[in-house]
Amino acid sequence: MKPVKIGLMGLGTVGGGTATVLQRNADEITRRCGRSLQIVHAASLEIAGQKLLDPARVKLTENAWDVVNNPDVEIVVELIGGYTLARELVLKAIENGKHVVTANKALIAIHGDEIFKAAQAKGVIVAFEAAVAGGVPIIKAIREGLAANRIQWVAGIINGTGNFILTEMREKGRDFYDVLKEAQALGYAEADPTFDVEGIDAAHKLTILASVAFGIPLQFKKTFTEGISKIAREDVTYAEQLGYRIKHLGIARRTERGIEMRVHPTLIPERRLIANVNGVMNAVLVKSDAVGPTLYYGPGAGSEPTASAVIADLIDVARAMDADVSHRVAMLGFQPNAMSDVPVLSHDEFETACYLRMLAEDKPGVLADVTRIFADKHISIEAVIQKEPQEGQTRVQLILLTSKVLEKQMNAAIAAVEKLDAIEGKVTRIRMEHLG
Ligand code: HSE
Secondary structure (H helix, E strand, O other): OOOEEEEEEOOOHHHHHHHHHHHHOHHHHHHHHOOOEEEEEEEOOOHHHOOOOOOOOOEEEOOHHHHHOOOOOOEEEEOOOOOOHHHHHHHHHHHOOOEEEEOOHHHHHHHHHHHHHHHHHHOOOEEOHHHOOOOOOHHHHHHHHOOOOOEEEEEEEOOHHHHHHHHHHHHHOOOHHHHHHHHHHOOOOOOOOHHHHOOHHHHHHHHHHHHHHHOOOOOHHHOEEOOOOOOOHHHHHHHHHOOEEEEEEEEEEEOOOOEEEEEEEEEEEOOOHHHHOOOOEEEEEEEEOOOEEEEEEEEOOOHHHHHHHHHHHHHHHHHHOOOOHHHOOOOOOOOHHHOOOOOEOOHHHOEEEEEEEEEEEOOOOHHHHHHHHHHHOOOOEEEEEEOOOOOOOOEEEEEEEEOOEEHHHHHHHHHHHHHOOOEEEEEEEEEEOOOO
């Protein structure tokens, strides 16, 4: 059979990995696919210095528009990142009748609805496995492997850089920025690493996971996002003493009132498998009604792991492109006319247990004043630790673990505690999940 002709936009970390693996594993891929996958056109701003593709066999350009406008190209692979030029290129590729494979989570999370609508109208496929959790085939697992289930929640470590930083800080006591620099050098971090550290990258991915899990439109703006930059070493230590690990989790949960979509540092019991996912590895735990909990684990970033997901999509598209549109898997897993308009909850409506740390004057009655505030607001305290004052100090660290409570109730309680004369500064709040 004739080869499938591919246009590749971007030859950076993921694009380079894609070119390498496509060529190295060409025979195996053809055995699986039934047709060979051939890069016929590639674009990169540094195309002159590239050594991965043979210019005698592949057209090379600095101009990505040449690729989307090349009539020979059947599948465009978008690996340039960003969501302005990438959006225009992808929409043009679709208009030109080409299928699209992308690793671009920002593009899908922010412009996905527009892109899928355009693709549906044109009868082409947009595939995005590499956009979430790098090499872990989580989109396919949820969309196809769990298709029998009503999914209850998804909780994932979906930013490798953030997990790498938290792991190195906990295990080696390393400095935050020192680890971040290493993650950048290893090609894990985003072009703008605040996307990793402040949870924006994880929020992009969680937005996509929520859509494939619950069949809802992509709603990035409604995803609550809190990063890891304010996590103190002492919180990591106290969490460990209490039998927890701090992980940066993305959580999408179906509740009776609507869907929670949130990314924030989270205390999870250290006995959970996901609490032991370290370094750049990602893991996504999915709780579904029929199968129960299932866990997906693997490298969430990096050149060849992400290329693995890109090429799996290429193979899927190559298999499905000649099939009738009605025989294809819906791009978000649910039929476009069956998407749900269930509301996404504002963060005031979330319900979580909390870890609270505060600096208190060491004198009689302070603990009673604090606990009275929680009692008045019907918040149950599950555990209290007071650290002995350091020599010469008159203040002590007070750590409370609460039961599940609505965020707005907790906000009010924290505000009242911070007003107490005996409490110094802000209360540190880290949400908790037992993931049972
Ligand atoms: N910066 C991302 C991460 C890369 O660290 O997980 C993969 O999306």
